[in-house]
Each structure stands twice: as C-alpha cells, then as structure tokens.
Amino acid sequence: MGRLDGKVILLSAGAQGIGRAAAVAFAKEGAEVIATDVNEDKLKELHQYPGIKTRVLDVTKKDQIEVLAKELDKVDVLFNVAGFVHHGTVLDCEEGDWDFTMNLNVRSMYLMIRAFLPQMLARKSGNIINMSSVASSIKGVVNRCVYSTSKAAIIGLTKSVAADFIEQGIRCNCICPGTVDTPSLRERIQARPNPEQALKDFLARQKTGRMCTAEEVAHLCVFLASDESAYVTGTEQIIDGGWSL
Ligand SMILES: NC(=O)c1ccc[n+]([C@@H]2O[C@H](COP(=O)([O-])OP(=O)(O)OC[C@H]3O[C@@H](n4cnc5c(N)ncnc54)[C@H](O)[C@@H]3O)[C@@H](O)[C@H]2O)c1
Secondary structure (H helix, E strand, C coil): CCCCCCCEEEECCCCCHHHHHHHHHHHHCCCEEEEEECCHHHHHHHHHCCCEEEEECCCCCHHHHHHHHHHCCCCCEEEECCCCCCCECHHHCCHHHHHHHHHHHHHHHHHHHHHHHHHHHHHCCEEEEEECCCECCCECCCCEHHHHHHHHHHHHHHHHHHHHHHHHCEEEEEEEECCEECHHHHHHHHHCCCHHHHHHHHHHCCCCCCCEEHHHHHHHHHHHHCHHHCCCCCCEEEECCCCCC
C-alpha cells in the first residue's frame, strides 16, 4: 500500500529539480500525479513513470490555469513549486526583475490557489503546499533581494490560507529549503564569473559540507502530501541542513 494511494496531486515546475523529484516520489507512493511545466520536452521524460500525467502550464497565465481547473474536478493536493532566482541586491534589481520575480514566484501561487481552492472547499478537504525558501523572512542571504522578498511573501500567503480555511478542512504549508542541487542551481553557478569558486562558496556555506538533494526535499513533500501530516498546517518546513541555525 502506498502512502498516497487514492490522492490526486497537481504540481507546477514538474519538469526538473525539486518538482520532478516530488512528482516521481508521489507516483511511487500511489498518487495520481499531474505534473505541469512550461518545458514540454522535459515533461515528456516523466511519461516513463506509471501514475504521472503531464500538462503544459505557464503558471503566470490566468487563462491557462482556469482552463485546467475546469478540467480537473478533484485535486486533493496542490503543490506550487515554480519559482525563479534573481541574483543581486536591491540596487541590482531593476523594476522589470522585481515584477518578473514577484509575478512568477508569488502571483502564480495566488492564481493557482484561487483556481483550485473552491473545489477543495466544496469537498471540505484539501491540501496546499507552497515552495518557499530559507532565503526569506527566515534568513537574510546576500544577493537574493527580490527572491527573498518573494519567498517571505509565500510564507505569509501560506499562513493566511491556513488560518482562513482551517475550519473547512483545508490545510496549507510551505517548504523552505536551503541549497538544493538542481539544474537551475548548476546553471546559476556556471553563470558566475568564476564557476569553480562559486561552487566552493556554495559548499562553504553548507554546515553539512554538501548540498541537499532534490530527492531529500521530495521525502518531505511526500510527508506533507500524505495524511501522516494531517495535523500539520500553517507551517514553514525548513530543510536546509542547519544553514539557518
Ligand atoms: N534549488 C534550490 O537551491 C532551491 C532552494 C530553495 C527553494 N527553491 C525553490 O524550489 C522551486 C524549484 O526550484 P528547482 O531549483 O528545483 O527547479 P529549477 O529552477 O531547476 O526548475 C524550475 C522549473 O520551473 C519551470 N518554470 C519556469 N517558469 C515557469 C512558468 N512560468 N510556469 C511553469 N513552470 C515554469 C522551468 O521550466 C523548470 O522546469 C523554486 O520555487 C525555487 O525557488 C530551490
């Protein structure tokens, strides 16, 4: 018996990194997974896993979200993963960078929750998980100004939804990873003027001496998606190998 038998789980950013690892872990535990992303080619790689269906979805597009919400009448778990990391201080962050990040990281979650919460309320049962970060209200991190601002907003959104709908059978939590070894992290390292030094710097700030793996975050995702966490709501789940200690 799987820990997620009978559950329908919809997630964004499923094509790579944490979203992909979570989609695979959810399916292994018996869930029916709908993995969405803007990257159609990479999404197709998920077809090898029984239990995973894929769908192209740009989470910044309200019309696309609403079409999907009309098609899916039972989503037990909504996992909002999509997010973008802008590098820089407040002075490096142009208005366009600010708007792009807040739109993709925060407004997308607002749109997704507004689209899928009503059907959860109608069933008096629903579980929303949002991807935040320890780079947020938890920890000040250099060169992560708008990113941290957006991730702090996600903690606020999470607690607000949890508080507003707890009596209607809805729970809402967020996940706050430290540094996770994912394709986009590798790209960010490669984009630095000295990638070798950038990798060393990333590793130097890890108290465990290594980065977190996407699969380790996926274990936490399975717990939050399952009924094992039925009494957990409104929390920020830190998984950072002690970085924020
Ligand atoms: N990797 C880390 O160190 C780390 C740490 C803390 C939090 N996070 C958060 O975890 C989440 C996933 O990060 P990751 O590093 O695992 O993934 P990633 O950055 O490697 O992949 C992101 C995925 O999002 C998709 N995407 C981009 N724009 C989209 C859009 N408009 N609509 C739908 N999908 C879109 C991309 O195609 C890609 O598949 C993000 O919210 C990120 O901020 C990551």
